[in-house]
Amino acid sequence: MAKHDNTVSFEEPVEDTRRKRGNKPAKKKQAAPEIFGPLAVEMKKGADNKKPGTRARKLLRRMAHQSAAAPEAGEASEAAPKKSAKGKKAKAPESDSDSEPTLASDSDDDLLPSEADSDEELSYEEPSDDDSDNESDDDDIQSLRSKAPMKSLFGGAAGGSDDEEMDGSDGSDVEADFGDHDDSDDHMSGDESELYSEEDEDEETQRERGEMETLSLNLNENITDLASVKQRISDIVRILGNFSKLRDPALSRSDYVEQMVEDCCTYYGYSDFMMRLILDLFPPAEAIEFLEANELPRPVVIRTNTLKTRRRDLAQTLINRGVNLDPLGAWSKVGLQVFESQVPIGATPEYLAGHYMLQSAASFMPVLALAPREHERVLDMAAAPGGKTTYIAQLMKNTGFIVANDASKDRCRAVVGNVHRLGIRNISTVNYDGRAFPKVMGGFDRVLLDAPCSGTGVISKDPSVKTNKSIDDLRLLSHMQKELILAAIDSVDASSKTGGVIVYSTCSVSVEENEAVIDYALRKRPNVRLVETGLPFGQEGFVRHRERRFHPSLKMTRRYYPHVHNMDGFYVAKLVKTSNVFAEPGKSVAADKKKKSRASGVLPAVGAESADAEAVSAQLLAASSGDDADQFVPLTAPEKVVFSAKKAAAERRLQLKREALKRRREERIQAEKQQSAAAETSEADATSKPKKKPVADKPAAEPAKKKARKQAD
Template identity: 30%
Template sequence: MQTLTNSRQLSLVVLREIYRREAYTDVALDQGLKKANLSNVERNLATELVYGIVRRQRTLDALIDQLGKKKANQQPPDLRIILQIGLYQLRYLTQIPESAAVNTTVDLAKKNGFTQLSGVVNGLLRAYARLAKQDDPLILSVDPVQRLGILYSFPDWMIKLWIEQLGQETTESLCEWFNQSPLLDLRINPLKTTLKKVQETFLENGIKVSPVAHLPQALRLISGSRSIVDLPGFEQGWFTVQDSSAQLVTHLLGPQIGETIIDACAAPGGKTTHIAELMEDDGIIWACDRSASRLKKLQENQKRLNLRSIRILTGDSRQFSQFLESADRVLLDAPCSGLGTLHKRPDLRFRQTPERINELVQLQQELLEQTASWVKPKGILVYATCTLNSVENERVIENFLKRHPNWMIQPPSVDSFLTVFATEQGWLKVLPNRHQMDGFFIVKLVKGL
């Protein structure tokens, strides 16, 4: 990738990688930024353009379909991206003057081999700007699924799923929330410092944070553009980056000093290290995962946080029989469709499929069956996903309980802060638009004698 000094040109190059090679948005952008020579302002604009356009691609393509002589999928691929870059600025970046959005996009077309089509680019963008002065140029279907899908840029099957499970009003609120830029949460390490000390140190360094309601270790970054590794206290192990919802999982698990605990799908290790912190690094934690490369991240954090209770095992947890009835507690943070984290993974909404979810449900059931055998009598198993899909959540648990009548759901105690997220069935459900954090499903199961 050539050295770039222009945020819009970089955005074109990165979006090309994402669309054609199915690169992950964060990875492609990170690689692009490392090779580019951009000011902070230009870096921020490139980041906004790339993430925003990947999120909003269905909406932007609908506008190209409606305003252009050729449909979006009939345009030359790079020209399609260039039009998306122009339309995104006009529609969503009101701080950029209309003339700047149009002119820079026309220049981008000329510099990338579309001089003869630069008039088409200019005409389409100016048509949008002219129509936008009267009303929204985006023409929407009366069908609620298609209307929400085009307006908020989600595939129809996902909108239909949410409407069926959550209702139309909640679905629209969810779509709005998932199109916002995500905030970053930190989990403070109580073995090293206190929430108050971190807040004070950050404030002294011009970094604004706020506590997260109901979570004793969580701080949310409000402002401050430096990278995580440059934050004060990072090297000293004062904190870990972890969404507030993910922190709820370990609090429900409730690790106790001296216990043997198994984290069945541990990488990259956010919940594993949280377990160690809550049990004061006193006990045995088996961190299992089949991804050796992702377990390296766990090892790095284990070292940075100075935790000694964690033992790492690489392999498929469905195949581990050596743990039979050996654990006081087991955490199964199951592989899932990730439909609760779509604001952080903008490409996922267009890459996930119902067929893939069916495969995941089978995997979830197999993992739950095996990991349940690791739990001692009267022991605990917590099942968690970061998805909003009852097929992967409630149905998996209901089917498991039918097969294993000696297991039962254990709701959080009435005096626990976790009751805020509890349902009448006893499991926890975190809705992003309601709780302002990743969507999660978490349930604690207790094994009978």
């Protein structure tokens, strides 16, 4: 037998069992085909990667097409014309003995090529750089990935029959060998692919079901080990993330949530109220990230005082003192982040000289949103300890006028100390309750209100917030914040050419202290509107939270989280006052004008009331039917409680005043009665006494006595 170059020859002759016309021999199993000719060379080259080369793929594609196009039994006499190796169609063979060998033959002798076959049919060309050839190569891989012979050719088990059906494992091996594929080109039968997917899905479902059963058993156990508690928290978070597949049918979502609340309170040390507040704000996985971030300290940040030095010079000086620092970020031109320091960062000569201020990165945001300008009048309603106030003065370059107010007299001393240390000359410190400030002073261009809050965004600095805050504290703080923001709005002059801006901020992440307060201000003061903060980053504020719905413009506010921005939790909102005259809901502008005119002694013009009433009615109707309909929403349950308490207190004060007036009236009547009784008694005494005899005048009696003495003498 003639041998071909680089081929594997058979040593024993193989019986010729080719099919004749009209004959249908019995089908028998045959051995796996040997690899020969150029295909063997190419397969040897790709043996390391278990992936055929470009030439081998072309040959295999031709063989696969020949196998797929093989005629059925009884129709082997007329073979379909097919393309030769050079791309030309070959004539149909005249006899079966001259036909080309195919993988679909029933005999092993078909696998033995002749010399002509070796030179003609198994010849190959050099691969070209044409895109069409590359695409055809990809199609070759996709079309061949599901062929049964490929397993034996490319790393499969040898000795398998060509008639053997491919199961799910074969398909997975081929897919691993040939990489990604397109399902539309897959030649796997529908039943086989369905069987493959069902088996894979059953295994995954069983695995998830086993994990779910383990979790459901652990859910009912009382675990005291913190490591086990942490593991159960992670498992519950994973279940809640894919609840439909991993859940235990005997348990509801509320069961998992309750267990997660209990475990998180045990592991992180929060109160039940605080943990539920956090889980209401974030999804379970993000809530765990927030809790983990609160266990780590925030980076130390200093703000350069550009009134005395430059940031580059300050950084160089601190680096020479052994301080490791970097610029805070592209959004800040004065911030420096300190990583480590060999000296106390709050006791360096530069700090004492007022070259920088220790200030958190999050507290930069309200001042950047306020954007004060030179020669303006600015009010900081809650200024202590003075970090934001001095930053405002720094941006104004020591011009204009700044009023730094704080309700605590002791904290005002800290403001004064920082103002003098930093060399600021345009700040006046006062001590008033911010809610009464419009009566004290008004007409400011800009107002900053960093309102007192619960501190849920700075838990890393004050861990006591985990346990010492309750729902009552949140309600009282929210009520005070609403009063403060109304006072801040009333303190701004809307006719200011450069300002009319109010910035509200808190170091809290709760909705009751942030979005609820701003939404209340928009409803109570229709002459203000929200605008973009101008901050370079930050998450949008909530427009809806659970069952509550807020004004759509609240998405322009910004939220900051420790686990997202690596800074303290903060909230910033920027409002602009459009007019100094407004009408509260339920009241008309005419009533306000009439009240003011009575106080000034000037009566309004005839017909002004009706015109103003019609204008206000049209405005309210348009607002209620448009996008601003959400601003006229009923009060929530906490607000109802607060306002009911306020109403009860007002009624009590009114009752006390009425009782005092009644008591005064009774005292006055009693005094009048006593006076009248005293007058009647004096008149009675006067009538009851006898009349005295008239006394003679002394000048008339004196001569008689002298006369008597003379006579006696």
